[in-house]
Amino acid sequence: MKLHRVPATWNEARLRCHAEGAVLASPLTQSFLPVMRKLMLANNITQCGAFTGIHATLYKGVYTSIEGVPLARLPIRWAKDEPDNYENSEECLLLQPDGTMADVNCSNTFPFMCYKKKTTNIVATACGTSDPNYYLEPRTGSCYKFHHICQTWHRAYMTCESEGGHLAIINSNTEAQVLKELFAKNPTVLSPCSYKDIASLGFLDWNRDNYWTTIHSETLEDAGYAMWSKGQPDNAVTRNIPQHCGAMFRTALLDDVQCEVFIYPFICEKKPDSLEEN
Known part of the structure; x- marks a missing residue:
């Protein structure tokens, strides 16, 4: 997992993770959530929170992770008075430092984390990368x-x-x-x-x-x-x-x-x- 401290919109965060061969991270399991929080706190993300890959950009109110896991199957604990869909414009979820979630406008900018499953037998090429196309x-x-x-x-x-x-x-x-x-x-x-x-x-x-x-x-x-x-x-x-x-x-x-x-x-x-x- 990699944390990007420079804030970006949700879509730019999604694209950046995709370009890195990863996905915008979401707390898919109970054990995954503390890992994300620990990474945030280690990088002094203690005020605003970080974008997750959980979104409803494809259909209003239908939240899933980037991987397609529906909201009902995710270990979500909402912050007080959330979700509120303020001005009917909030379709992306933010992980706050205390581990709770809030819905926010996807056009706002926040730090974010990219996640890639661990792969065995990664071979670095002469170019110092696992990408064989270089x-x-x-x-x-x-x-x-x-x-x-x-x-x-x-x-x-x-x-x-x-x-x-x-x-x-x-x-x-x-x-x-x-x-x-x-x-x-x-x-x-x-x-x-x-x-x-x-x-x-x-x-x-x-x-x-x-x-x-x-x-x-x-x-x-x-x-x-x-x-x-x-x-x-x-x-x-x-x-x-x-x-x-x-x-x-x-x-x-x-x-x-x-x-x-x-x-x-x-x-x-x-x-x-x-x-x-x-």
Whole structure:
């Protein structure tokens, strides 16, 4: 189990846990509840509480855990005057430090815990991860993973970070060739996808003033690669959405894309020693 101290909305917490190969934790048994409380108290979560995976977002009033366990089968002890469904807008359950539950608005932000069942015989690859889809590239010394399921640029960023890596950054012509070859090995991506021949990378126009830097705050030139495709960046506006995030064509030449709404495949990068967080 892993506690995230930085508050998030319920849905963002659910997505973050999913990206880590886990689920948003719920007190599924009587013995599980004190474990969750102990983790909260050890991290000084003594005032507000933490989101659980128990929700009624699919149908009003029908609460289940992320795993589908109905509320009636969960060891729930309600806080005083709860649940109250304040203003008919509370569909997510919060575990309070004293072990009681309260219903809250899912759009509020709270800390949360991710839970993954213990697995035996986990084998770490040369990339320092149990994910077999990362491979070590000797020409660069980095590991890469091509994601076929398209996401917005921001969601892709979160996914790579959750895997212990980051959206890939091109630091040389050699690395550009590596990513070009990786893209070529993946001629098809899973639908739906806004653009199948563009992959999100780790750079952006951070201040929206046409000053492009990597997600690690280097200019593209300082990072080692600034080869734009002809006519790019053009900040083409589609559906009134400008282009402030970075990507590459299959040629490895750079492109600017929308950060939200439109979804693309993407490439994650990690160092071999950047082990996944426990």
